[in-house]
Amino acid sequence: MRNTKRGARDGRKLVRTGALVLVLLLLAFCYMPPGRAMWTELRRACGLLPFAQSLPNADLTVYAIDVGKADAILIETPEGAVLSDCATAEQAKTVLRVLKQRNIQKLRAVWISHADSDHVGGLTQILREVPTEEVVTSMYTELTGLPEDQIVRTVSAGET
Template sequence: MIIFFSKRPYTVLLSVVALIVLCLTSCLGMSAINDTDTNESKSGLEVHFIDVGQADAALVFCDGDTMLIDGGNSDDSRLIYTYLKKHDVTNLDYIVATHAHEDHVGGLSGALDFATAEVALCPVTEYESKAFSNFVKGLKQQGLEITIPEAGDSFTLGSAKVNVLACNAAEDPNNSSIVLKLIYGDTSFLFTADAEYESEMAMLDAGYDLSSTVLKVGHHGSYTSTSYRFLNEVDPQYAVISCGKDNDYGYPHDEVISRLENADITYYRTDLIGDIICTSDGKNVCFNVSTGNTNTEADIENPRDMVLNTGSKRYHEIGCESIPEIRESNKKDYFGTTAEIESMGYYPCGSCH
């Protein structure tokens, strides 16, 4: 079912006015020039997995439309505010609180302090916490109420289609998480929030097409998510894990890393490389990673052949004198960049680096 969630009346009015102005300027042979990097000027698809420590936040741009999926902890409100300001995001077509836990909803109040929102999605309208109350307060100040979507709903973001695959009335907020699959051309992204085994099995039983180019790994890499059967159905080329450095939970768990590596899935971790930006032209996706506000070598480095030691977690350049000493069972050929390798938990060999 395609759902067109109601947006603000003045948004429709502004769109009509903009259309009239566009027609007039076209007739007069005039063109408007805008040299600022606003969300209205962005074309194509960009997904920003924002480094919010032990939490989740993703900002999606598509053909001028924007969607914010979660906003980190309450202490991340200023970070989210600043991130939106940096990218001149003054309007959010969709703001999504995937579930009511603070590490997802906490920083959304900061987003609402900077940007107006058109539609707010969340699996619940009430939850006893200060973080959730601040989120609802921010919505009310903008005259918005929470919309609870249903599994099977879909909506558009620019030229992308977004399918709601889960929004459960579970006792555990994690398993009530809104799960979204965004489809852009031949590429797709699966945002699983903190959905665990129970929710994963429900999506499998429902028969949804889970296959995706990029998987946002569930529950920060906890072993309670990303089950073998679920991962097999998603069959991603890439995965992103949002978690905090040296967090108290031990995320990502070794079991999940093992599942990803056994499936030869390239994965990136915010705790190791900071903000992660993925772009799509509708055919292919490309990852650019950054640490803080500076670009890293991954932005300009060409991928190359390397050899991994899965036992020692070291990577070696071709021709390294240490390669013959690696056990065959631990030796793995890899083609990629050093940033990709290091995001997977590998370290450079001392002999060839």
Template sequence: MARRNRFFKKRTMRKIWAASLAAAAALLVTVNSEFSLNLPMVPTWEEVLEAAGSYGMENLSSSSSQLPQGGESSPSSDTPLPELLGETLEVHIIDVGQGESILIKGPSKNVLIDAGENDKGDEVLAYLKSQGVQSLDMAIGTHAHSDHIGGLDTVIKAMPVKQVILSPIPEKIVPTTKTYTDLLEAVLDKGMTVTTAVPDTQYSLGGGAVLTILGPRREYNDLNNTSVVCRLTYGDAEFLFSGDAETASESTLLSMELDLSADVYCVPHHGSSTSSSKRYLDAVGPKIATISVGKNNDYGHPHKEIVARLKKYCPFYRTDLSGNIQMVTDGETINLTTDAGESYSVDA
């Protein structure tokens, strides 16, 4: 986070100096030419423009390091970080009861992660429209359980969607449920194909916002651990989305020594004790946590031990108590509000 701040300040100062030097040189050229002073060592216009280009002036009015839609490998610590363009990014945890649905409104692209149970599709659509979302650049189904992908077919049928990303599923556990086949049929009916989530693929959401697929990293024998895990970065602000990934998936990610750090942690598996291990939470180091969970659900989510564990790290907000949860960030500060009237701010 601190490295990103230093990077932005350094690049901004470099551009200011480039602009100042170019302006001074241009003034000298103009005066020398206008008054025929024939001053020695005065550069030509061509030399001024060439020097300006070498100092990065050609990038003053455009965004740099924009990632292609298809994605690139995860950047190393020496890779230049994308520059923010002054917009804000929003993350909405939509209250869909005992399920999960997350809307990301990037500076130029919209992403929906899951859409709750089969009967929640219309509610998700209504929420999207209430937020001014008329189309989606990506719809991500974290894994093939109905409380996550059940409403996606309704959304895909009713709204333009450019890309559908689903988790890889080993052949021996590919579901034959109506929920899963309805989703696949909705994609086919739109003349689309499914994109399989591939680790380390990055997607630009505009303005320097980047969504990176972190997992799953290997095959599992249960659907929860096939959940797509992804990390969203915008300036210093970082969000981690883990679907229903359990400790097996968490352990794999930890063994890869990936950057899992996040200011906002969307608690996996509705706060189940099968997820959110202490090692995983230590790696994430959250400042805010959110739990997508239904009131008086049959599973006892969130489990008491996870609630107790989260309290040691950060404040957390539950959809069963707070309703919809909205977070807005400019890349430096994250401001959270809920339908219940709660508010909280944290520096990224």
């Protein structure tokens, strides 16, 4: 009976070790030229290749800023940076720290998806410290406490 339990335990350990080795080999393969070619063909088959090819690596960088349950996404291009949502008022300092680390001294725009405090709460603090060309929001979002000269553009569904 004791040997049976030990044998079962050893079998499970062998299966886990084998699975780990298989995963590591798969990861290594994905970074080799044949693996990269395989992923390129898979993207082509799924219709994603034109999208992937239209975004050169150095031209677009997207950062999801860790602000807890709130939202803040920084998008950088050679033409400038855009912030999508601003986290809560309590987390605005985290967003500002990331902007400083990225040496962003001006934002082309801040996009506000909707008026929940975890999306718009840090907006006034961020606008006070980082000049922003325009704030873009939906017609359903009322913004208060903005600098008097701040441009706010209201957009609706279907606009690009």
